[in-house]
Amino acid sequence: MKRFQFARSRRRRILALASAPVLAATLLTGCGSDGGPPSLTWYILPDNGGSAARAQQCADASGGAYRVRIESLPSTATAQREQMVRRLAAGDTSIDVVSMDVVFTAEFSHAGFLRPYTAAEAGRLTAGMLPAPVKTGMWDDKLYGAPYKSNAQLLWYRKSQAAAAGVDPTSESFTWDEMLKAAVSQGKKISTQGQRYEGYMVWINALVLSGGGEVLQDVQAGRNAKPSLASPAGEKAAEIVGNLARSSAAPVDLSNAAEEQARATFQSEQGMFMLNWPYVLAAARSAAKEGTLDQAVVDDIGWARYPRVSADRPSAPPLGGANLGVGAYSKHPDQAVALVECINAEPKATQYMLDESEPSPYAASYDSPDIRKEYANADLIRESIAEGGPRPLSPFYTDIAGAITQTWHPPASVNAQTPEETDKFMADVLAGRRLL
Incomplete structure (x- = not known):
């Protein structure tokens, strides 16, 4: 990326x-x-x-x-x-x-x-x-x-907004559902990568792994590997993506957002939560020194481990x-x-x-x-x-990621049927029956 x-x-x-x-x-x-x-x-x-x-x-x-x-x-x-x-x-x-x-x-x-x-x-x-x-x-x-x-991606949050919502993002049991509820309650945004590119695959894969599943089983089988998004973990991942994208907490540019767009939203008055890489803190500090970002914003930035999908299972931060x-x-x-x-x-x-x-x-x-x-x-x-979760280590990774990001985009279109539809499409792509 x-x-x-x-x-x-x-x-x-x-x-x-x-x-x-x-x-x-x-x-x-x-x-x-x-x-x-x-x-x-x-x-x-x-x-x-x-x-x-x-x-x-x-x-x-x-x-x-x-x-x-x-x-x-x-x-x-x-x-x-x-x-x-x-x-x-x-x-x-x-x-x-x-x-x-x-x-x-x-x-x-x-x-x-x-x-x-x-x-x-x-x-x-x-x-x-x-x-x-x-x-x-x-x-x-x-x-x-x-x-x-x-x-590895971290959860970034505005300390003042989290305090106003009465949530502690550093809690071991902090979940995506809790984060969405808190952002909606404050009229604020959750910034992440929803553009149809590798960053979106990173988000989807992390949700599935954090839920205890895999986007693909038997990866070593190459083109005969088994797509496995149609599972409880894949269905919960789809629920999280769709619920966020259709909520008031979704940035207006979510379907086109990469890392820097997510950072811009997070640093704005609308920002509350963000999923992004460690570079963002140094970037914010540098912007403050250059006078393009208020130091108060930098001082308000907190960080925590990638949020959980379920409170009883540790997350798998994107690797x-x-x-x-x-x-x-x-x-x-x-x-x-x-x-x-x-x-x-x-x-x-x-x-x-x-x-x-x-x-x-x-x-x-x-x-x-x-x-x-x-x-x-x-x-x-x-x-x-x-403790990070890798994306599938497959020689056909480009086909795998392409099939997923194509069927899961835009984020607001993701629903309960998306995982099963993706599995069928991915299997066809890997077998050469369909093209991306």
Whole structure:
């Protein structure tokens, strides 16, 4: 999914590394002479320079073993996938290391686009990481994607509005139904992602998992996997989506809302609750410093774990992030693995969290004094990632998500029949009987 950038003064030292690159590429050199060490190309997800900084550090530390060329991928997950699939399917040897959204790791691995890490490499690359992000990089019991950054959605709320409604969003039993009732009682809005894109899939999947179900069973069966939204969990998820979308608590732009639209509504006078990623707090603070957001709004922002579907069952916070894979056609696989190991070291992941507001996959990062100073919700982020719910780890994920978001959109149209209709449509799409 798209990641949003915003200026922060302490990033200025790394921004120069990624500024105005020729042909969208930057060559970072180490100590070797021209024509000597191989140049490794790393396709990165757009950021404010944090990836380039990590690459430069590794090129310098390699002692001339390799240089690093940075290529920036498009800003949306869909466009990123399209570009990489085209190039990898063509056997592009220039792709040494690739950053990919967690939902595409299974597809790329199954297609033979990535070199699997050996057991020894996997052990070194994942030591100290939270288990949930590591699982997103696995396929066929092998590690193909080393977690580069992780993420989990939180519940954000306006403290003054929650107090007026007499609710405590930090309560372990706080549910979606309770949240909707509170927002309606105050004439306020619940902001989330309802646009027909990956963010909407994130919401639907989290509701189903939080209710104890799955959108798809027997995922390893590939196209023969069993759609399973027609279940108590899927039906409750549909009830929550439809009830919210048809209520006074729904933002007027819900069916077109992505992360930033949700944040804008939440920060407005109508805002009360929001489901979104951890970056939003740093974004709000930055906006206050720039004078575009009242500091009182920032001071009124509270956070809690993703709400429950039922009071007696813990929620499954949406799990996001990105993994690093080594291209199957790379001419320099050993150096590429060495680069990944250097890039992915825990201190660099911790610094990246400070510079880019992208959570680290390492458990120890959240004990860093610098992280705890910057993130008052560090423990909640770590807990939410550790207990987060992934989207289906399937090589046919694009078809699965497309079938769901198509039949569940717009949110106001979702009703008790939607889960069964979706299962039939998804089964047809996976079998090739229908097209998205």
